Amino acid sequence: MNNFIFQNATKVYFGEGCVKEYLSCLTGPYETVMLAYGGGSIKRSGIYQEVIGILRAAGKRIVEFPGIMANPTYEKVQEGAKLAREQGADMILGVGGGSVMDCCKAVSLAARYEGDVWEDFWARLGVIEVEPLLLGVVVTVAGTGSECNGGAVITNQEKKVKTGRDYPKLNPKFALMDPTYTYSVPARQMVSGGFDILSHIMETYFSEPNEDNVSDDIMEALMKSVIRNLRAAIRNPKDYTARSNLMWDATMAENRVIKMGKKCDFQCHNMEHQLGAYTDCNHGQGLAVLHPVYYRHIYREGLPKFVRFAENVWEISRDGRNDEEMARAGVEALANFIKEIGLPTTLRELGVTDKEKLREIADSCGISAGSYKKMTHEEILEIFNECFE
Ligand code: NZQ
Ligand code: ZN
Numbered sequence: 489m490n491n492f493i494f495q496n497a498t499k500v501y502f503g504e505g506c507v508k509e510y511l512s513c514l515t516g517p518y519e520t521v522m523l524a525y526g527g528g529s530i531k532r533s534g535i536y537q538e539v540i541g542i543l544r545a546a547g548k549r550i551v552e553f554p555g556i557m558a559n560p561t562y563e564k565v566q567e568g569a570k571l572a573r574e575q576g577a578d579m580i581l582g583v584g585g586g587s588v589m590d591c592c593k594a595v596s597l598a599a600r601y602e603g604d605v606w607e608d609f610w611a612r613l614g615v616i617e618v619e620p621l622l623l624g625v626v627v628t629v630a631g632t633g634s635e636c637n638g639g640a641v642i643t644n645q646e647k648k649v650k651t652g653r654d655y656p657k658l659n660p661k662f663a664l665m666d667p668t669y670t671y672s673v674p675a676r677q678m679v680s681g682g683f684d685i686l687s688h689i690m691e692t693y694f695s696e697p698n699e700d701n702v703s704d705d706i707m708e709a710l711m712k713s714v715i716r717n718l719r720a721a722i723r724n725p726k727d728y729t730a731r732s733n734l735m736w737d738a739t740m741a742e743n744r745v746i747k748m749g750k751k752c753d754f755q756c757h758n759m760e761h762q763l764g765a766y767t768d769c770n771h772g773q774g775l776a777v778l779h780p781v782y783y784r785h786i787y788r789e790g791l792p793k794f795v796r797f798a799e800n801v802w803e804i805s806r807d808g809r810n811d812e813e814m815a816r817a818g819v820e821a822l823a824n825f826i827k828e829i830g831l832p833t834t835l836r837e838l839g840v841t842d843k844e845k846l847r848e849i850a851d852s853c854g855i856s857a858g859s860y861k862k863m864t865h866e867e868i869l870e871i872f873n874e875c876f877e
Contacts, residue, residue, distance in 0.1 A: 489701045489749035496743050497659045498636045502736065504728070507538060507626055507664050512546045514624055514662050515581065522577035524553040524568065524592050526584045533672040535628060539583055551575040553595075556584065559764050559771070560591035562606055562644045568595035572621060579622040582660075585681070586632030586641070586771070589625050593640035593658040596620035606644060610651055624662045628669045630735040631681025631772060633688060633742025635663035643765055648852065650765035654744070665739070667731040675722065679829045680772030682718040682734060686711060687756060687775040688741040694783075695751040695858045698792050703746045708800045710746070713737050715801075718829060755856035755863055756782050759871070762853045766845060769838045776831035777838055780823040781874050785867065787815045790860035794818055836877045846872040 501510045515521055521543055530536040543550055553568050572580065572595060582592035598605045600618040608614045627635045638659045641652030673681070693707045714737050720730035740746065759782075760774040787794040795811050798804040798818025809817065823833070832838050840846075850869035855862065 489697065489699075489703075490751070492748045494744060494748055495656060496636060496745075497656065497661075498743075499662045500636065500665060500739070501662065502665045503732075504666055504668050506666050507669075508542070511539065511542045511626075511664060514664075515543065515546060515548060515579065518548070518578035518622070520549040520551060520576055520578045522551045522553050522568075522572050522575065522580045524556060524580055524582045524584075524588060524595070526554075526556045526558075526588050528554075529672065530583055530628060533628075533669070535583060535626070535669055539581070539626060543581075551577055553580075556588045556591045558587045559643050559650065559768055560587045560594070562594075562610075562642050562646075564591055565594040565598050565642055568592070569598035572599040577621065579624065581624050581626065583626040583628060585627070585629035586634045586684075589627075589632070589634040589660070590640045590642065590652065592623050592625065593620070593634075593638070593660070594642050596623045597640070597658060609655075610642060610644070610649075610653075613653060616655075616657075620657055623658075623660045624664070625660045626664045626666075626669070627735065629673045629677060629681050630670055630731070630738040631684040633685070633738045633740075635660060635665065636739045636743035639742070641761065643768075645765075648765050650761040651854075652761075663739075665735055667728060667735045670731050670735060671726050675725070675830070678721060678725070679718065679831055680770055680776075681738070682714060682721075682772070682829070683776045683826070683831055684772040685734070685738045685741050686714050687772070687779060689714070689746065690779065691753045691755075691757060692741075692746050692750050693797070694786075694790055694793055694860060695753045696860075697749070697751070698790075701749055703748060703750050704793075704796075706740075707746050708796075710737055710740055711801045715825065722829060751858035753856055753858045753860070755859045758854040758856055759868060762849050763835075763838075763840065765852070766849050767838075767840050769840065773832050773838055776826045777833060777835055777875050778871065780819055780826065780833075781871050783819045783822070784816075785871060786859060786861040787819060788812070791815055793860075834877045835872065835875045840876075843873075843876055846876070
């Protein structure tokens with residue numbers, strides 16, 4: 489195992505009724521609360537009414553910051569930072585999925601920073617010597633795990649870059665996670681979020697070291713949990729057990745626990761983020777298109793782990809297969825699962841229609857240091873082309 493330091497500063501309140509029980513107390517010391525949310529799903533589901541009722545009853549001054557879009561933009565971050573400053577917000581309460589949470593983290597930093605925050609934080613990956621505005625989140629969709637990490641993935645439309653980094657100071661102070669809040673997530677988004685969870689685990693699992701380590705064991709259990717509970721939630725969207733497991737799987741995948749001692753790959757994420765920067769595609773769907781094709785490119789370099797994946801996650805028996813055939817069978821089981829749950833399998837299905845653009849997108853992708861096989865921009869373009877239709 490590689491050396492590591494572990495810390496996670498977010499306090500989690502998990503379970504049905506947690507918002508009613510704890511929100512008032514958690515916002516207690518703060519007078520002005522900036523309530524941030526997305527395109528309106530929380531109004532249709534009744535979550536907004538529940539949250540605002542609690543804040544009003546507690547006598548808070550509420551400043552609303554609505555309209556955070558999927559794949560939040562840097563422009564939206566600046567709008568939020570300006571609002572927080574002008575209104576003297578004492579804290580931000582983000583209610584939504586990864587997009588809302590990420591945008592709120594970015595706003596919490598931008599509201600306090602005097603310099604060019606894009607250049608200094610996202611582009612140069614510098615240390616920012618300010619204390620971000622306090623942030624609490626109410627999670628409404630399982631997927632990114634943003635509730636328990638310091639990642640703020642933001643799209644700079646002008647520069648055509650979508651990027652983020654896990655910056656511990658940006659961990660939310662608290663996360664309220666009521667699995668019943670995810671009942672209203674449409675099936676299409678639920679499977680997309682579910683695949684994002686699986687992707688976060690695979691991007692960590694398929695990396696050095698390959699020697700016995702507890703992270704790999706935890707990840708096999710987590711992957712099996714995601715697969716089983718996603719199937720159950722598709723059968724019955726109000727299956728509390730399935731929704732709870734998916735919600736906690738998502739957190740476990742991205743709260744740093746499984747990454748300890750691992751190199752981590754995240755090449756597929758680098759590629760998906762740039763596809764997103766150019767086409768605004770859905771994150772989990774983009775990952776679903778890329779993963780099997782990427783793994784067909786790299787499995788030979790990580791053969792023992794791909795064999796283990798086939799055996800321990802998909803429970804494929806040897807039946808006379810050699811290692812290479814086993815590894816391929818595992819990747820094909822993954823590809824079949826993607827089809828089974830109704831995710832797209834081509835870039836065209838994802839809405840990417842301009843094949844000519846793929847070269848530029850491929851060239852803009854970051855190259856991961858942790859991949860079993862070091863990618864080149866040429867090979868990324870090959871992968872994009874194989875994904876096209
Ligand atoms: O905007 P509203 O109207 O709220 O609708 C949202 C949105 O359309 C809807 N939704 C959320 N909760 C719902 C609901 N609809 C009905 N009922 C509910 N309870 O779902 C749609 C998608 O929401 P979004 O937040 O965009 O999805 P997700 O959680 O997948 O977040 C995606 C963003 O997170 C980034 C992605 O790149 C993308 O920008 N990521 C963040 C990471 C992190 N911070 O650690 C890691 C990830 O790898 C990822 O990059
Ligand atoms: Zn992701």
